[in-house]
Amino acid sequence: MSRNAVAASVIAALAVLCAAAPAAAHHSFAAEFDINQPIQLSGEVIRMEFTNPHSWIYLRVTTDSGEVQEWAIEGGAPNALIRRGWNRNSLPAGTPVTVLGYRSKDGALRASGASVTLPDGSSLNVSSTGVGAPSAE
């Protein structure tokens, strides 16, 4: 077989293997976030996006040293969040919240969210499902 044909058939074989293994189809929590780096962030909601595969909460956090940071908190898919009581009015821009989550392994200002505590003290579960993320409950 020519080198082209060998390369092509190897790629085809790999493609079949990937398609047959659904676990490889979506990144896992452990691949991106560190369960040994839990974090608590208090800040103001910039905006929340209900998108698939993950919703996102953008948070403005002022550190102890006075630096203003913009964090991206990854949450569950809209279907999962809606079933837990989330809707478009849950986190209006400007709401002061405390987020519990797990830091991104690459050190970026990103975390996988577990729970969000609102000004009235109630908390909402924002964790992702099906990727091995620890649940807030």
Place this chain on the structure above:
Amino acid sequence: MVRRMRYGLPLAAVFGLTVAAAALSTAVAQERERPERIAGKPNLNGIWQALNTAHWNLEGHSAEAIESLWQLGALGAIPAGQSVVVGGTIPYKPEALAKRDENRAGWPAADPEAKCYMPGIPRATYMPYPFQIVQGEGDVILFAYEFANANRPVYMNPEDHVIAPVDLWMGWSNGRWDGDTLVIEVNSNIDQTWLDRAGNYHSSAMAVTERYTLLDENIMQYEATIDDPEVFTRPWTIRMPLYRRVEDNARLLEFNCVEFAEELLYGELMTREPIASAE
């Protein structure tokens, strides 16, 4: 694996429904006349398409070139068109015009249509591609659009007349009959869709009320009233005829445009290295 569109029906279900409807309508045309009414209501089943330049610009416009597409010559030019807006112009709040102009300046890259995003209502109705209405006696009338396989169920049962918990690209459609007119109220419209290629836009506060009325067997009157107090000074209405695609083989074809948008969306992330050597 069931592929799902954002907030839409599973692809297999839509495709199955569309194929079934196309097969059924062809069979009906050959064997007997199309029933005029279904469960006492006008029969809107079929493939429909707008025939105007509303997809370029809802307001009246002269022909003009697209500067960035000069290599296409006249092929890359926008034709002239008359306004489909009742009253002529869109009643923007003065401070909201800046965003429309910003959208216009960012076109085509800024246009969600260029990224093959679902067009939303009402834009999906007057895109230059056919759409299909699938109407039975049940609680849902399905509108399936050729562009990007967009579709939306219209909930005819008042028990399903809700406001969706989050904003959706194709909105949430609550339908009812007003005599022989199908009235659809669309809520929960995400603010990421545009109204045309001219940068006309809306906020997530927009509610759309559509009215579909058969004028004769092959022409439908379409009206859509846009009520968005954050962007416009008052509700305003567009009106246009929709024409039935009467060819014997009329059907929706696939326009899976995501692959055409990949360079636009991810070009800067893509490596230029070939996976396999060409030796």
